[in-house]
Amino acid sequence: MTKFEQKIRLCLLLAVTFGLVGSFGQSRSAYVRVPDGRKVASAVLHECIEKAMDSLGVPGLSLAIVNGDRIVYHGTFGVTNNQTMEPVTKQTLFEGASLSKPLFAYFLMKMVEKGMLDLDQPIYPFLEPIFPEGTVAPESLEAYKKLTPRIILSHGTGIPNWVRGEPIKISFEPGTDFSYSGEAYQHLGAAFGTKLGIGWGDRLDSLFLKEAANPIGMDRSLYTWDPKYENDVARGHIDGQMNPEVNRFKKVGPGFSLHSDAQDYALFLVEMMHPKNIKTATRDEMLREHNHFKPDSQLLKETGQTGWGLGFAQKPTPFGLMHLHTGNNQDYQAYAMFIPEQEYGFVMFGNSNNLFPLLESIEQLLGDHF
Secondary structure, three states: OOHHHHHHHHHHHHHHHOOOOOOOOOOOOOEEEOOOOOEEEHHHHHHHHHHHHHHHOOOEEEEEEEEOOEEEEEEEEEEOOOOOOOEOOOOOEEEOHHHHHHHHHHHHHHHHHOOOOOOOOOOHHHHHHHOOOOOEOHHHHHHHOOOOHHHHHOOOOOOOOOOOOOOEOOOOOOOOOOOOOHHHHHHHHHHHHHHHOOOOOHHHHHHHHHHHHHHHOOOOOEOOOOHHHOOOEOOEEEOOEEEOOOOOOOOOOOOOOOEEOHHHHHHHHHHHHOOOOOOHHHHHHHHOOOEEOOOOOHHHHHHOOOEEOOOOEEEEEOOEEEEEEEEEOOOOEEEEEEEHHHOEEEEEEEOOOOHHHHHHHHHHHHOOOO
């Protein structure tokens, strides 16, 4: 048994033996309740995360856990920058990468409630006037014209994840299969901003803040850059090498441009389980399966995920249906999941490309989360 495995085994023993140890550091409760019903001491969780980060060389982390309708644990760890060694704090922001997608989907569902968006109206009429020539390959144009918000949010477009300036080629009849696509989310954001006549820059972000983020208490999440956060943003790292550049996004990137942290994003998970800013029926529509994976799906085979709602992937577990999403901008990674039946949510943001091995280590203490 390696030293790291010995440490994790010790943490597991401590968690079972001293499940009601007093609160530690930045945690809000003495313990967290995990999906299998166990109570894990916050102090034990905090120590295990620190040891695992040290073993794996993870520079910085923000992690939060939801029980019921409140955040019971928020921990910040490590450094924002392995050159300056500034510590991660509750003020530190990270790139959320693809955790941008389900939050943007929530925003659009609020717009559906207000009659500002129709889930089943094709987006093409709003984009046609501003389309650069060659955006869509000629043989795919008729299929592109069928794309709707519902199809895009559930990844049923047939568009590759990113086309990087190449003409869009659609690989199947929209709505008949699954193909994860950040590119399609970008087109949806542009179409919605164009429909409203506000574009997809900071005016669209301001609408997101007003209608979606601020009403549920999120005040540190944004899609376009605000200079007031200049000193709060963590730097990304790849294989231990710090990237000194900060992405100061000027346009809303529904698929990638969110800046946030675990505590702020956990408020979104609370809203998903205890909706207050949207109707329960709207939340239910968002979490309902809209795209069921076929038997030969790679995701089904590799992860056990069975389909996609309007924003989140779905995976059956012994404790209820898990709704989840990963985020990967390479030098920043993130992950969020929640199980409504257990009123349990978990979210982590990191500033490196080795966050998911850390998740695997945490799972040895908390149980399966992915």
